[in-house]
Amino acid sequence: MLKFIARILRFAGADAGKLKLSALISFFEGLVQNVPIIVAWLIFVKITDQTLAEPDIAMAFLVILASLVLRWVLRYAFVRLQSDGAARVGGRERIRIGDLFKRFPMSYFTEGNIGNVTSVITGDLSFAEDYGMTKLEDVITGLVSLFIACAFMLWVDWRTALASVIGCVLAMLALQAVEKVTKRHAPVRQEEAARLTGAVLEYTEGISVIKALNMAGAAAKRISTAIDDNRRRAIDFEQGMLRPINRYLDCYALTIAAVLFLSFWQYFNGEMSLAVVVMVALFVFRVYAPAMGLVSGTAMMRIMEAGLDRYERLRQVPIIDADGKNKTLESFDVVFDDVTFSYGDSETLKQVSFTAKERSMTALVGASGSGKTTIANLIVRFWDAQEGSVKVGGVDVREMTCDSLLRYTSMVFQHVYLFNDTIENNIRFGSPDATHEEIVDAAQKARCHNFIEALPDGYQTMVGEGGSTLSGGEKQRVSIARAILKDAPIVLLDEATASVDPDNERHIQAAINELVRDKTLIVIAHRLSTIRRADQILVVDEGRIVERGTHDDLVALCGAYRKLWERRQKAKSWRIAHKGSV
């Protein structure tokens, strides 16, 4: 409970002061809330003294009214301080993390991470924003009510006060038991939720296979087991909470009964007036209500804490180029000098050295997983090499900020991202100051002018969510137009890009050729026939460069490249037929 308060305060940062002030106000509001009961007590004193008279009607009304006005003011200040804070803190944190993203390493924005990151900012932060302050309010008013209960009782009589204090202490102990159950269940539930999501993913992604393979029975059973397990866990959790919650509430039942009995008993002994007994009765049934409510929020607080933990982890992602400087490059050759790199335990590159001269073409060839993509990624500081160095234009890339390094590179990979904006603006991304003519020129070079013109709004056509209204090949060409406009001197190309849309392969190929003209080109090659013009081909095997040279050199060498080349030639001439492979 207190941990939760601390958590929210830490999250609130500069606004924590406001929250503390609001807690203080809440305390005073709690005090003022009891004024009507004190008025009732005075009235009952008069009743038992038999001095009650007509003017007391107006007196009671006016005093209570005044207390309500005061309460209104305090409450208003309280609500404002808190809810305002929530929206402000939420906005501030979103902006802060957005600012940080700019400096996160490129390698951070992988498919899986993108999902996590967005769910933290849109989900976890919003949850904390929407419910954090309400729950904080509940906790504060709950705790304040307990304090007031004990203080009030002490003012009345030490015996009832003692009963109240004992009751509150017992209740707090019982509450800890509730929290323990929540804590124990939280990871289980999270796991269960993940399992359900997994089952759902499998079911929806696999639905065509499920139907095709007549797996309706088996698949339906798999998913319905996941659904039922999820339901059972959820119910188990609620039921597991039942007894601890009951015990918690019973503490108050006991306190109320004890306080009332002690009051009755003292009246019986003549130690307490009837008016006080009435006041205690009016007071005691109401005062614990906010504290009883504490119990219903524990699960939600746990969810929130977990969300804030995720958010904080996000903020602590190390920034790769913290020591980098913005440098201007004069030449654009790429040099690997004895580079060794690994992520995780396995070494993925071992002592790789090569020079890609300015305006030359270097092709990386090798089996999938050989390390050729890693080489390309090291050039743009997706990661940093552990040993050796990667230099661009004579400057070690580790001395540069990622931003200044990226200014000199274009990347054409299979995965394309277009913004939810017009086609023109998507292309303009390559150079913000480009004129319309320059954009059309780039589009023509990238072989997308014709299909763009055929669209209902031409260059002003909106690209749907993530670019969904265009075909794969069209998106690819728009992204190439963007790169052509940027006109960076170094180009990293995954050759498979050309094959994403076999019907449009030719257009993409032509677009790529426009882009790579006169650039320092590094190609990750799959179809060896495409790299016959390469100035050097590097054959990568298990993280090492095993052969290097031009196509003709390597074919003549009769080594690994020759073998790959022969396999490719055979695959290229394959024809499907009933007689089996050629």
Added chain:
Amino acid sequence: MKDFMRIVSYADDKKPLLAQAVALLTLSVLFSVVPFFLVGTVLSGFLDTKAPELWWLLCMAGGMLACLMLKNFLEGAGLDASHRLAYHTLAGMRRRIADKMLKMSLGDIQAYGKEAVKKNFCENIEEMELILAHAIPEGIANLLTFVIVMVAMFFVDWRMALAGMAPIALGLVPTALMMIDGFKRMGSWYAASEAMNKRIIEYVSGMEVIKVFGQQDRSFRKYREAVERYRDETLAWYKAAFIHMTSYNVVLTAALLVMLPVGIGLYLGGAIALDTLVLSLLLGMAMGVPAIRLISFVPLFPQLKYKASKIEGMFAQPDMPQGNKPKPQSHDVAFDNVTFAYHDSDVIKNISLVLPENSITALVGESGAGKSTLAKLIMRYWDVREGAVKIGGIDVREIAPATLMGTISYVSQDDFLFDVSVKENIRYGKPTATDAEIVAAATAAQCDGFIQKMDNGYDTVVGVSGEKLSGGQRQRLCIARALLKDAPVVILDEATSFADPENEDKIQEALSRIVAGKTVVIVAHRLSTIVDADNIVLLEGGRAVALGRHEELLARSPLYQRLWQAHRESMDWDIGGDNNA
């Protein structure tokens, strides 16, 4: 309420839990009121001429304790029943979605969107969970408390009851104002919230591109604007709501404001006994808190309805009609004057074709010509608009879906693997297959080699969607599965645009095995792979414009010549070469 009942009906046989919950919660509220009456009784005992005895006081206090504990117990049991009801309802909805997907045609699922289905399964239902499992049970409890306490007040003294009602009635004014204002603002607030979320997703997903093009500042500015707009929109709403919120919070709990003066008046006039007065005050003060809580539940009903309607929109999608004819005896595939449209414009126009058994038919054409659509009509991905697709002379719509699927193997580039062992994944092709048959299929599909190298061989679990395998390995496993299935009709859709170019030859080898002796339909992009096909169907704009073997088409069709030429060029592509070569 009607909507609520409809939603709860997804709980099926657990629906009676609702009555159980209401009964238990009603009882619990009744027991929470009894102690007030006991206090009243004690006070009247005190005022009696004959003073009560200590044991009697002890009994009364004991009675209160018992009532309060009983109340806690019954409330727990009632909440338990309503939680169970809620979770059964949610599970029921999820099961309905799963079931619905089996009944919809694949084309309709695709049109509805897999993302939307996933959203229904998870997010939309989870959002309902918060309301259904937590707000509703507590809402019912508070509603019952409010009603029962009010009835009890009238039962005790109707004048005091009316006095107690006054602040409640007054409190309705700010409540109503707040809600009216809320409905007015909701639209633009939701719009700002959605715009912000979209912007966040775009900012994060596009970060790689943003960095590459050095557009951090511009993109961040847009992001920041969206975040700030949402914040300001929220603050404006809060600001307007604060006054109302404060007002009803204060007014609804101000029972004594009217009750006490009225009580004094009545007492002075001798119209009310002291114990009755106290009892009325006790009851009056017990009404405020449930009233406030009730207010917070009111907006949840339209939300619940809104969220349920999103999910129910899926249930309203049409089911695929089911035939019941037995297995066809022969397996030639015939398109009989087939016309098909996704929406309004036809994408397949009047196509008539016969694909004989033991032959390979290739569908070729430019992108958008309808090749893939035509192939998918055989497996009822969609149903035709006019004409019929027949297997062995029987309309595919009249064949029982399970039988139809048993007749066809469909292999595409992005087939799906389940998160089970390699062996189980292959066995899905034929559940009765022995291990030896599985190994044989895997060997024929060129998988045995890489499977043997995996940590647990055939028992290796492939991970979610087969993530532990490369694209080519996944594809070969899917081919092994199809080989095991051994269906008489084989559709290869884009199967030759390889996911794993380094291992193209192995995939080709696997494909060669699967087509042997079957009625084969291949959607072809790389024309060189189908030059030996028995029949090539050239599609243009949804029509079959030419038909024949490769040499025949090359001799007579200018369009085919063009496609062939383009294919040859793209096969000969040199990176960095001249585009006009």
